[in-house]
Amino acid sequence: MDILKFLTAGSVDDGKSTLIGRLLYDTGSVLADQLEAIQKSNRKNDDGTVDLAILTDGLKAEREQGITIDVAYKYFQTEKRKFIIADTPGHIQYTRNMVTGASNADLAIILIDARKGVIEQTIRHSYLVSLLALEHVVVCVNKMDMVDYSEEVFDKIHADYHTLATKLNIKEVTFIPVSALRGDNIVFNSEAMPWYKGKNLLEHLETVPVHEIDSLLPARMAVQWVVRPQTDALHDYRGYAGRVLSGAFKLGDVVKVYPSGTSSKISKLETFDGDLQIAEEGKSITLHLEGEIDISRGDMIGEIERAPIVASQIEADICWMDTRELDTSATYFIQHQSKVTRCKIKEVLYKVNINTLEKVNADTFGLNDIGRVEIKTADELAFDPYEINKRNGGAIIIDSRTNVTVGALMLRAAL
Amino acid sequence: MDYLDQLEAEAIAILREVAGQFEKPALLFSGGKDSITLVRLAEKAFRPGKFPFPLVHVDTGHNFPEVIEFRDKLVEKIGEKLIIGHVQDAIDSGKVIEQKGKNASRNALQTVTLLETIEKNQFDACIGGARRDEEKARAKERIFSVRDEFGQWDPKRQRPELWNTFNGKIHKGENVRVFPISNWTELDVWNYIKRENIEIPSIYYSHEREVIERNGVLMAAHEFLNMDADDIVQTKSVRFRTVGDMTCTAAVESVKTEIDDIILEISQSKISERGARMDDKVSEAAMEDRKKGGYF
Numbered sequence: 001m002d003i004l005k006f007l008t009a010g011s012v013d014d015g016k017s018t019l020i021g022r023l024l025y026d027t028g029s030v031l032a033d034q035l036e037a038i039q040k041s042n043r044k045n046d047d048g049t050v051d052l053a054i055l056t057d058g059l060k061a062e063r064e065q066g067i068t069i070d071v072a073y074k075y076f077q078t079e080k081r082k083f084i085i086a087d088t089p090g091h092i093q094y095t096r097n098m099v100t101g102a103s104n105a106d107l108a109i110i111l112i113d114a115r116k117g118v119i120e121q122t123i124r125h126s127y128l129v130s131l132l133a134l135e136h137v138v139v140c141v142n143k144m145d146m147v148d149y150s151e152e153v154f155d156k157i158h159a160d161y162h163t164l165a166t167k168l169n170i171k172e173v174t175f176i177p178v179s180a181l182r183g184d185n186i187v188f189n190s191e192a193m194p195w196y197k198g199k200n201l202l203e204h205l206e207t208v209p210v211h212e213i214d215s216l217l218p219a220r221m222a223v224q225w226v227v228r229p230q231t232d233a234l235h236d237y238r239g240y241a242g243r244v245l246s247g248a249f250k251l252g253d254v255v256k257v258y259p260s261g262t263s264s265k266i267s268k269l270e271t272f273d274g275d276l277q278i279a280e281e282g283k284s285i286t287l288h289l290e291g292e293i294d295i296s297r298g299d300m301i302g303e304i305e306r307a308p309i310v311a312s313q314i315e316a317d318i319c320w321m322d323t324r325e326l327d328t329s330a331t332y333f334i335q336h337q338s339k340v341t342r343c344k345i346k347e348v349l350y351k352v353n354i355n356t357l358e359k360v361n362a363d364t365f366g367l368n369d370i371g372r373v374e375i376k377t378a379d380e381l382a383f384d385p386y387e388i389n390k391r392n393g394g395a396i397i398i399d400s401r402t403n404v405t406v407g408a409l410m411l412r413a414a415l
Numbered sequence: 416m417d418y419l420d421q422l423e424a425e426a427i428a429i430l431r432e433v434a435g436q437f438e439k440p441a442l443l444f445s446g447g448k449d450s451i452t453l454v455r456l457a458e459k460a461f462r463p464g465k466f467p468f469p470l471v472h473v474d475t476g477h478n479f480p481e482v483i484e485f486r487d488k489l490v491e492k493i494g495e496k497l498i499i500g501h502v503q504d505a506i507d508s509g510k511v512i513e514q515k516g517k518n519a520s521r522n523a524l525q526t527v528t529l530l531e532t533i534e535k536n537q538f539d540a541c542i543g544g545a546r547r548d549e550e551k552a553r554a555k556e557r558i559f560s561v562r563d564e565f566g567q568w569d570p571k572r573q574r575p576e577l578w579n580t581f582n583g584k585i586h587k588g589e590n591v592r593v594f595p596i597s598n599w600t601e602l603d604v605w606n607y608i609k610r611e612n613i614e615i616p617s618i619y620y621s622h623e624r625e626v627i628e629r630n631g632v633l634m635a636a637h638e639f640l641n642m643d644a645d646d647i648v649q650t651k652s653v654r655f656r657t658v659g660d661m662t663c664t665a666a667v668e669s670v671k672t673e674i675d676d677i678i679l680e681i682s683q684s685k686i687s688e689r690g691a692r693m694d695d696k697v698s699e700a701a702m703e704d705r706k707k708g709g710y711f
Contacts, residue, residue, distance in 0.1 A: 001417065001418050002416065002417065002418050002421065003418045003421050003422075071555070071576075072551070072555045073547045073555075073597075073598070074554065075547070075548045075598075075600050077600070077602075081418075082418045082600075082603070084598060096575060097575075099575075100575040100576065100577055103577040103578045104577075104578065104579075224428065224431040224432060224434075224435050225431045225434045225460075225461075225467075227461065227463070227464045228464065229463050229464040229465070237463065241431050241460070241461075242428075242431070243424060243427075243428040243579075271459070272458055272459040272462055273459075280416075282416050282420075282421060282424055283416070283420075283424055284423075284424040284427035284428050284431070284459075284460070297435045321575050333584065335580055335582060336580075337580070338432070338435060340584075394577060394578045394580065395580070396577055396580050398582055398584055403582070403584040403585055403586060404574055404582075405574040405575050405576075405577070405582045408575070408577050
């Protein structure tokens with residue numbers, strides 16, 4: 001059994017909460033005490049059935065102030081998989097929320113109202129999915145019950161979306177006609193749509209391949225912590241603790257430490273449960289190198305053949321996440337993996353109108369703005385272009401006055 | 416990678432970020448299964464080195480004796496430092512007033528002692544075993560959750576948390592609560608305890624105990640619990656699903672003494688874990704309100 005992390009993109013009007021509620025309800029993930037609370041509620045659907053959207057209801061603070069707080073995580077599991085849903089509600093701060101949710105997701109469900117088809121919002125959601133380079137997209141054409149379960153309506157949306165996906169370079173898209181309200185094709189196959197021969201949503205989520213070790217990606221590990229017991233027995237012990245971000249390290253591999261460029265041979269791949277011959281993507285390990293090398297937190301260990309880009313002048317896409325505008329004269333912190341250094345966002349190259357996908361001129365960025373910038377960092381970063389290896393291509397911008405995370409960066413190239 | 420391996424690797428990475436980003440972190444240890452799991456994860460993150468933080472226990476004075484005994488044995492076994500903050504001290508000095516009445520509990524009083532212990536030791540990060548599947552306020556909390564000088568959680572001012580990049584930058588006086596097992600469910604924790612063969616306090620397994628039935632749940636009959644003539648003491652075979660104060664932790668009837676049976680029982684249970692916590696039954700937003708007040 002493995003884990004699938006997915007996010008749902010859509011507004012309340014598209015039936016997003018109902019879809020999540022339906023998934024939880026029909027997989028038996030709602031427990032008696034939670035169910036009791038729902039049944040007690042006055043909120044019912046028109047036909048008197050319980051309103052499953054209640055399962056995703058927010059906090060008191062949200063209800064009182066009519067706001068939504070970025071991402072809520074929900075959990076359920078079947079015999080095949082454990083699922084983590086990033087539920088990103090809200091209209092106003094939607095871009096910020098969705099970028100946050102998408103950064104940790106393997107798959108996105110994009111909801112389209114069958115009556116409305118591909119609209120501006122669909123373009124916006126799909127653009128973000130492509131920007132964050134999610135591997136899998138599922139388009140759920142919802143509210144099929146409102147269009148008489150019409151195959152033609154579904155086919156039209158299928159064709160329209162295909163055009164959009166091609167334009168955005170989204171490679172893998174699966175289309176499923178559903179009614180979250182009635183439960184059609186969510187966990188149970190729909191009897192009302194015999195013309196649909198594909199998998200229902202849950203079947204698809206259970207079987208879509210994820211976390212297959214991508215051997216094509218270069219080996220990378222950011223050093224998080226240097227283990228030095230400094231006891232008599234372990235006087236010379238020196239281990240570099242970190243998580244394999246991508247690729248795999250093998251015992252005896254000759255690797256380089258970036259940005260310094262020093263090379264050495266892996267003498268041990270240690271874990272609490274015993275030493276490894278090979279440490280693959282995702283594993284937290286303690287790596288040992290031959291000889292005495294000066295390595296500290298923030299350094300990147302990587303293979304020599306496919307070296308990361310080491311640079312301090314970087315071009316990147318940015319999503320601005322703060323109400324305070326970007327100040328191109330201010331000094332910010334940039335955090336890339338375990339490395340934190342100062343930076344300036346020197347130049348705004350363009351802003352993207354995410355409803356029309358046009359690039360427009362801009363001097364600065366406000367909340368939820370997305371575009372391309374040039375960055376100068378105090379220390380060099382060792383990164384991969386986000387579109388090639390997103391596990392080592394993302395970074396955050398931190399306001400040095402407030403310490404708040406104000407921007408998400410997809411690093412693209414050295415300048 | 417297997418799901419437990421994925422969860423484990425993520426939690427280890429989070430613990431190492433705490434070590435790397437903070438000056439004086441601490442691991443909040445309650446003696447419950449979640450914090451015991453954290454101890455195992457810390458061993459995996461830092462051995463053969465020492466933990467870069469002490470264990471901190473906020474002792475209400477109303478803990479199960481089995482749990483205190485377990486705590487002391489564990490600390491001795493792993494050879495790490497334990498700091499204890501006593502709620503009794505806050506009561507004695509008049510900083511807090513003990514609740515009265517039948518449902519009196521020291522659970523809410525813990526917050527004061529927790530904040531005092533943080534201040535006294537100048538902890539800048541406190542690692543806790545809370546999980547997002549427990550409660551809806553927790554479902555919205557970040558893995559690195561910034562608290563102000565008063566320990567308050569402000570759900571509206573949370574930092575966006577992207578990729579596996581955790582921003583632990585804070586101003587002096589603020590601190591961060593860190594939740595490495597945020598993405599674990601109750602069942603994941605049990606399955607991990609089984610896989611890793613982790614020892615847990617005996618009260619998690621079924622045993623004979625004197626209990627009373629109150630508000631539809633079974634409570635351990637003990638001097639800490641305010642009882643009156645209406646309370647009928649009976650002996651039942653029970654186990655505990657969560658471990659908190661004796662006054663707010665309800666037992667479930669069970670004859671299961673093997674971990675496999677308990678895992679099966681939990682996976683088939685129709686009541687959520689915190690359904691056995693009196694502290695959450697107070698109101699719809701009980702947890703949210705306590706977190707805003709500094710509760711972990």
